[in-house]
Amino acid sequence: MKKWAFVSDFDGTISKKDFYQLVMEKYFPEGQKLFKQWKDGFIKDIEFLAKVFSSINQDEEQIIEEILSIEIDEYVPTFIREVQRHGGNFYVLSAGTDYYIKHILRKHDVxxxxxxxxxxxxxxxxxxxxxxxxxxxxxERYGIDKSKVIQKLKGKYETVHFIGDSEPDSHPAAFADLTFAIGPLQRLLKEKGISFVPVQDFSEVASFLQKEGFLE
Known part of the structure; x- marks a missing residue:
């Protein structure tokens, strides 16, 4: 069994803005009505995202340019390399799509x-x-079941750390050995009685893992 894995949500956790927000602001302002239906629980997450992502109507070059404009937590590339250097494997776990994630990770030489x-x-x-x-x-709701992914990884690793920021992340948090919570996820996990470490960014995660001996 490999020693440990660090699993991270992408939108709003690694990135500072969700890709769907960027698309709605620039190319799909009429999506606000759809956004309200989603938040009110009338449509599933995957239905909302599928509609937003298919309402861009731009050449691929323009879409990639928009993707690469998304800011990320500037410490993330260093953090990933530190995890890998200390024997950990790093995973991205996202209910969005790998299309934009791949472009952003490549941009930052990850x-x-x-x-x-x-x-x-x-x-x-x-x-x-x-x-x-x-x-x-x-x-059926998210396209990808984050809880199942965490549970499968737990069969491969002694320790699985997880970090997220929003509602879809509250489900896998119940199965990770330790969850770091950003923003709204902190309140959600408190309500569910799931233990977590509150953080604002990845530099705080690194400090915690150094104290715990994972990044010594």
Missing amino acids: ENVVIFSNEGEFREKNVFMNIDQNDWKYS
Whole structure:
């Protein structure tokens, strides 16, 4: 068994803005009505994202340019390399799509990171998600079941750390050995009675893991 893994949500955790927010601001302002329906629970997360991602109507070059404009926590590339240098494996676990995640990680020279996300592809001037309902990690609501991914990784590693910031992350947090919570996830985990370490960014996570002996 390998020693440990660090698993991170992407949008709002590694990145400072969700990709869907950028798309709505620039190309799909009429999506605000859809956003309210989603937040009120009338449509599933995956239905909301699929509609937003397929409402961009731009050439791929323009879409990639927008993706690369998304800011990330500046400490993340260093953090990932530190985890890897200390024998850990780093995973991205996202209910968005790997289409934009791959571009952003490549921009920041991040290597050897496995991405668990909904598969995405560019076609017809938009980003479409290929959802396989027979996949072991399929979720009807999110496209990807984050809890199943964490549970599977726990079968491979002695310790699995997780970090997230929002509602979809409250589910896998129940299965991780230790969860770091950013922003709204802190309140959600308190309400669920799930223990967590509150943080604002990855430099705070690094400090905690240094004290715990993972990044000595």
